[in-house]
Amino acid sequence: MHIAKKIRSIPPSATLAVNAKAQELTAQGKKIISLAVGEPDFPTPEHVRQAAKDALDEGFTRYTPVPGIPALRKTVAGYFAGIAGQDELPAEATMICNGGKHALYNLFQALLEPGDSVLIPAPYWVSYPPMVLLAEGKPTIIPSTPERRFLITPEDLERHAPQGARVLLLNSPSNPTGCHYSQDELDALIGWALERDIFVISDEIYDQLVYPPARPSSAVSWWVKFPDKVAVVNGLSKSMAMTGWRIGYVLAHPDLIKAMVRIQGQSTSNVCSITQKAALAALTGPMDSLREMRVAFQRRRDLALEKIASWPGVVCPKPDGAFYLFPRLDALFTKDRNDSAALCTYILERAGVALVPGVAFGDDRCVRFSYALDDETLVTALDLVRNALLDA
Ligand SMILES: Cc1ncc(COP(=O)(O)O)c(C=O)c1O
Known part of the structure; x- marks a missing residue:
């Protein structure tokens, strides 16, 4: 099958590997929490x-x-x-x-x-x-x-x-x-x-x-x-x-x-x-839903930031917007997981948490954490990641 050159030059999505692995683990009956989402977890306003x-x-x-x-x-x-x-x-x-x-x-x-x-x-x-x-x-x-x-x-x-x-x-x-x-x-x-x-x-x-x-x-x-x-x-x-x-x-x-x-x-x-x-x-129309969502995201940002920034060697700037944190985690790389994709695969297998490797965004030292999910699940997921990385 001939595919046009300009399409062949488009790199395959770097998130595909983690997603495929997450699906495989879910199919095996494992519980996976996704911090890989790029959309609000709130409903469209009534x-x-x-x-x-x-x-x-x-x-x-x-x-x-x-x-x-x-x-x-x-x-x-x-x-x-x-x-x-x-x-x-x-x-x-x-x-x-x-x-x-x-x-x-x-x-x-x-x-x-x-x-x-x-x-x-x-x-x-x-x-x-x-x-x-x-x-x-x-x-x-x-x-x-x-x-x-x-x-x-x-x-x-x-x-x-x-x-x-x-x-x-x-x-x-x-x-x-x-x-x-x-x-x-x-x-x-x-x-x-x-x-x-x-x-x-x-x-x-x-x-x-x-x-x-x-x-x-x-x-x-x-x-x-x-x-x-x-x-x-x-x-x-x-x-x-x-x-x-x-x-x-x-x-x-x-x-x-x-x-x-x-x-x-x-x-x-x-x-x-x-x-x-x-x-x-x-x-x-009314903007109440937006205001509520903004308050929730700010609270979750603070929750997640406090946790991630306390991990040793991790640099995590405090973001002022959106619903992502992008910590630099290369201090936690090891011989077997020495880039962001390998680290995300390890976290997925060990902690059951899906994250997006920084390489997808042009920085292989970092990992993207989305906080577009409820506070309790967010805290659980971050504790699981921490334990997988630090108690290994
Ligand atoms: C930075 C940025 N720009 C644009 C978009 C596009 O959003 P949509 O096409 O869903 O409106 C996204 C979606 O993730 C985004 O993160």
Whole structure:
């Protein structure tokens, strides 16, 4: 079977091995706790589900405009306007996509020429480099360290960026680290890029999951000043616990939106009509569920951090957002488990806890722990991991 070269160049998922092993152990009747999840454990809010049921009953089940129903685009524009302290932003500068992932995919397809370099700070979300490769771009990884909370500075960019880099991709709060740039830190990175005519994509999918005293930061104000140099991606997967609904959106120059609409129009067309109605309810209705979820995640972050940071030799920056911890665990490597994948396999077999190896995110010294599960199970899982690592 011939498979196209550009697909063959996409690396297989580094999480597959751990997942396959977890399934094998579950099939053998072993109890596995997963701290590998990338989605909230909360239900989609009631009023959002109701809006979807109403859409179905009203027969709102046909094609919609490719970039989304006008009311939703207007609401999304209003969301972005609110962040930038503007009265309004144009709906033509927004587009509704099948998840934040699809918004990013469309952006790379629309922006990149073959060989264009995209600066990606590591640790990075697993899908960034493959998406860039699929658009025939070249991922350029900018390393960071847990000692500096995995945040990069303009000096790091200066040191590692090749001449003529095309795009800087930022993600705050970050998957996998949960670390978050303050507005000043973000401004410094964006300022550096724009001075060099480098386009900025800011993935702000976790913007509603930032824990006080930290405050959300955003590139939207930069978009207002430089609409042809910046794009902002967001969505409802994380903030409204809507991962399965597939709803993401983007703020970009109307010409770039038109290009993305052409791509989406020839691939997936509109996002599910029912989902769009649900999204409208999510963005305009009560926010109590989000507030409750944020409080729960902050409590779990503190619980998990206290435990992990007490393990000897472990460096674990305190994340300000999302629902992940990304400790550096190489102090606990041994001859038989001397990288993140081997360590995760060992933890899975010994402790029955599934984790994602840091290698999947570009840092083989670390492991990603998700705390998107109830407090009691979380504490049990962390004690099991600790015992497997330290009492071995
Ligand atoms: C950093 C980041 N960006 C984008 C996404 C995409 O989210 P979705 O496509 O589910 O909206 C995710 C999902 O895990 C993520 O972690």
